[in-house]
Amino acid sequence: MALSTQLHVVTGKGGTGKTTVAAALAMSLAGDGKRVLLCEVEGRQGIAQLFDVPPLPYEERQIAVGLGGGEVYALAIDPESALLEYLAMYYRLGRAGKALDRFGIIDFATTIAPGVRDVLLTGKVYEAARRRNGNGFAYDAVIMDAPPTGRITRFLNVNAEVAGLAKVGPIRRQADSIMQMMRSSETHVHLVTVLEEMPVQETIDAITELQSERLPVGQVILNLVRPPLLSAGTREALEDDRITTSTVAQSLAKASLEQAAAPALIAGGKAHLERQRLQDGQREILEDCGRPLVELPALTDGIDLGALFDLAEELRGLA
Amino acid sequence: MTGRARTSPSTRRGRTSPRGAPGGPPAGALDIDQLLADRTTEIIVCCGSGGVGKTTTAAALALRAAEQGRNVCVLTIDPARRLAQAMGLTELDNTPRPVKDVGLDGGTLDAMMLDMKRTFDEVVEAHATPEKAQQILANPFYVALSSSFAGTQEYMAMEKLGQLHGQATSFIQDSGEKVTKAWDLIVVDTPPSRSALDFLDAPDRLASMLDGRFIKLLLAPTKGPARILSAGFGIVTSALNKVLGAQVLTDMQTFVAAFDTLFGGFRQRAEGTYALLQARETAFVVVAAPEPAAMREASYFVERLAGEQMPLAGLVVNRVHQNGADGLSGADAESAGRKLAQGDESDRMTADLLAIHAERMRVAARESRLKRSFSAAHPGVPTASVAALAGDVHDLDGLREIGQLLAGQSQPVS
Numbered sequence: 197m198a199l200s201t202q203l204h205v206v207t208g209k210g211g212t213g214k215t216t217v218a219a220a221l222a223m224s225l226a227g228d229g230k231r232v233l234l235c236e237v238e239g240r241q242g243i244a245q246l247f248d249v250p251p252l253p254y255e256e257r258q259i260a261v262g263l264g265g266g267e268v269y270a271l272a273i274d275p276e277s278a279l280l281e282y283l284a285m286y287y288r289l290g291r292a293g294k295a296l297d298r299f300g301i302i303d304f305a306t307t308i309a310p311g312v313r314d315v316l317l318t319g320k321v322y323e324a325a326r327r328r329n330g331n332g333f334a335y336d337a338v339i340m341d342a343p344p345t346g347r348i349t350r351f352l353n354v355n356a357e358v359a360g361l362a363k364v365g366p367i368r369r370q371a372d373s374i375m376q377m378m379r380s381s382e383t384h385v386h387l388v389t390v391l392e393e394m395p396v397q398e399t400i401d402a403i404t405e406l407q408s409e410r411l412p413v414g415q416v417i418l419n420l421v422r423p424p425l426l427s428a429g430t431r432e433a434l435e436d437d438r439i440t441t442s443t444v445a446q447s448l449a450k451a452s453l454e455q456a457a458a459p460a461l462i463a464g465g466k467a468h469l470e471r472q473r474l475q476d477g478q479r480e481i482l483e484d485c486g487r488p489l490v491e492l493p494a495l496t497d498g499i500d501l502g503a504l505f506d507l508a509e510e511l512r513g514l515a
Numbered sequence: 516m517t518g519r520a521r522t523s524p525s526t527r528r529g530r531t532s533p534r535g536a537p538g539g540p541p542a543g544a545l546d547i548d549q550l551l552a553d554r555t556t557e558i559i560v561c562c563g564s565g566g567v568g569k570t571t572t573a574a575a576l577a578l579r580a581a582e583q584g585r586n587v588c589v590l591t592i593d594p595a596r597r598l599a600q601a602m603g604l605t606e607l608d609n610t611p612r613p614v615k616d617v618g619l620d621g622g623t624l625d626a627m628m629l630d631m632k633r634t635f636d637e638v639v640e641a642h643a644t645p646e647k648a649q650q651i652l653a654n655p656f657y658v659a660l661s662s663s664f665a666g667t668q669e670y671m672a673m674e675k676l677g678q679l680h681g682q683a684t685s686f687i688q689d690s691g692e693k694v695t696k697a698w699d700l701i702v703v704d705t706p707p708s709r710s711a712l713d714f715l716d717a718p719d720r721l722a723s724m725l726d727g728r729f730i731k732l733l734l735a736p737t738k739g740p741a742r743i744l745s746a747g748f749g750i751v752t753s754a755l756n757k758v759l760g761a762q763v764l765t766d767m768q769t770f771v772a773a774f775d776t777l778f779g780g781f782r783q784r785a786e787g788t789y790a791l792l793q794a795r796e797t798a799f800v801v802v803a804a805p806e807p808a809a810m811r812e813a814s815y816f817v818e819r820l821a822g823e824q825m826p827l828a829g830l831v832v833n834r835v836h837q838n839g840a841d842g843l844s845g846a847d848a849e850s851a852g853r854k855l856a857q858g859d860e861s862d863r864m865t866a867d868l869l870a871i872h873a874e875r876m877r878v879a880a881r882e883s884r885l886k887r888s889f890s891a892a893h894p895g896v897p898t899a900s901v902a903a904l905a906g907d908v909h910d911l912d913g914l915r916e917i918g919q920l921l922a923g924q925s926q927p928v929s
Contacts, residue, residue: 209566210564210565210566210567211564211565211566211804211806215808242808245807245808245811362763365756367763392907393595393597393907393909394595394907397595397596425867425870427863427867429860429864430863430864430867430868433864439864439868443864443865444861444865444868446861447858447861447864447866448851448865450854450858450862451851451854451855453843453847453848453851454842454843456842457843457872461865461868461869461871461872464868464871464872464875465867465871467905468871471905471906474906474907496874496877496878496881499807
């Protein structure tokens with residue numbers, strides 16, 4: 197039997213929309229009637245902004261209801277609160293807990309003491325993913341809006357960081373149990389990217405790093421994909437320069453538009469082709485990495501709650 | 516520093532006015548060329564959230580300044596592979612190297628990529644005796660602190676900036692003569708922080724940590740009789756031993772004891788860095804992309820810089836979609852496109868092109884709403900918009916093009 201519920205870790209380079217994808221994934225699961233916990237660990241309050249709710253505290257709160265009757269809870273995990281909770285939960289360190297704070301040790305542990313911060317952040321996710329409610333788990337899935345691709349392997353691989361320091365003791369035991377969950381088949385590390393050179397390269401690097409640490413790579417999610425807007429005929433004509441200023445100007449005249457716009461329209465079409473070509477090239481590079489790819493379209497009007505429902509629909513059946 | 520004379524706009528070389536107005540750009544626009552030509556600008560710090568093109572902006576600013584005759588050093592954090600290659604950043608030796616084929620009128624460009632661990636090691640080596648340095652470099656706490664602490668990169672970027680500023684370097688002049696002088700402009704890229712806070716806070720946070728009460732207490736046993744330990748600290752150490760294991764505390768004590776000699780230095784350096792960032796020869800350029808999250812972060816940055824009394828030059832918004840076909844509205848394009856879609860082959864092709872235009876106009880409208888609300892909240896912040904290019908930038912010509920766009924000199928359709 198599984199020791200934890202399904203854990204979806206969503207990472208991506210800055211600006212690729214990993215928070216949006218994590219939120220859409222949560223909505224998608226809630227759409228199937230699931231009870232989902234969506235966590236953020238970087239103190240950015242990105243989830244609150246997406247769902248248009250007040251800043252999230254260190255407390256699980258319901259923030260949305262899925263179309264299928266499922267529920268999305270959200271939690272902002274900060275290492276200080278996680279440490280105090282951890283100490284209170286396992287050690288009943290009421291007085292010592294306060295003393296720790298007074299001596300600046302909470303600060304020390306959560307900022308300098310190497311790896312401890314990540315143990316605490318992942319530790320809270322671990323606790324939520326294993327929490328039971330009657331016969332089942334408290335949540336059907338836990339989704340983590342994780343640190344960016346460049347740091348993800350180190351973040352999830354807390355064991356290695358702590359092993360060099362704490363060779364025995366509860367922190368070490370905690371790190372070991374977290375590692376066990378991270379490497380289990382219940383965990384899925386999804387990588388969000390856009391079809392541009394640098395994010396794609398980072399994604400490929402991250403896949404290699406994750407795999408070498410035996411961390412289970414899930415889906416590669418291509419976000420903000422621009423749809424091709426040109427028919428095959430128009431595309432070929434543009435490529436062969438068969439569309440000329442005069443043919444376009446004639447058509448514009450028929451529609452009572454300024455003929456002077458023709459050169460700019462052709463240039464715009466060519467630029468679109470160029471972007472499509474670059475996008476296709478990056479997609480091919482990713483196809484070679486052997487992971488399943490999922491595409492999410494760029495939404496012209498930006499991201500709001502309605503857009504999240506649309507993206508959630510695209511992610512249906514993914515998890 | 517010498518050469519502080521202000522270059523007046525009229526004497527600036529090779530500058531054309533993008534809008535034909537001799538009086539310079541309209542109010543509210545960030546005049547990049549004036550910023551670069553101003554010899555009192557000695558440091559430009561590019562900051563902003565991840566993925567907005569900070570590194571490219573920093574590199575383009577540096578290249579443009581070099582080609583306007585300045586002796587520039589650009590400090591990058593994590594450039595895209597091909598961009599790094601274009602700048603000759605193949606050697607990771609934590610030292611600026613000249614970029615080939617750059618520089619007119621005595622201008623030069625050096626580039627380097629930050630190696631944070633190495634920078635930290637050098638700080639330790641410079642401030643401790645060789646034996647003590649060895650001890651520190653081998654301690655597991657130091658190893659983790661210097662390679663994975665979530666603020667070390669920010670701290671080291673600022674440390675390196677402090678080192679480069681005023682540091683002498685050698686140039687070969689056109690005459691073949693070798694001269695040694697300081698860079699007169701350093702452009703620095705900032706790390707893709709977890710949050711905007713990190714970059715300004717890390718130096719101070721690290722310094723106060725290393726200076727803090729806890730550290731002092733940890734040090735106490737090595738310094739004096741054990742009885743100076745308070746009862747409170749006894750509880751603390753026993754709690755720590757319980758949670759972390761006794762060996763961790765020992766390692767920590769060794770680390771802290773070894774680091775002791777550096778503490779004062781760290782505090783002082785953090786203060787020095789902070790003062791340098793506030794100095795009038797520094798200019799912050801906040802970089803953003805026209806997306807809600809990035810613009811929000813930019814707002815936050817602008818407010819934070821003002822709060823810290825750090826000099827802000829302005830905002831650069833990258834990857835902006837502009838109207839390629841003047842006077843053709845998105846709505847007109849859309850309705851005409853629907854009509855033409857029923858026509859002959861060339862009408863249908865035009866309809867396709869109009870659809871692209873309409874889509875672009877929708878994006879442009881959303882972006883200008885974002886820019887407008889930023890300007891409404893921060894009316895005093897000059898802004899430069901850089902049009903979206905169709906492809907990635909990975910050579911010097913690409914950087915030159917970005918530089919022109921930054922200076923408002925061309926408006927490509929893309």
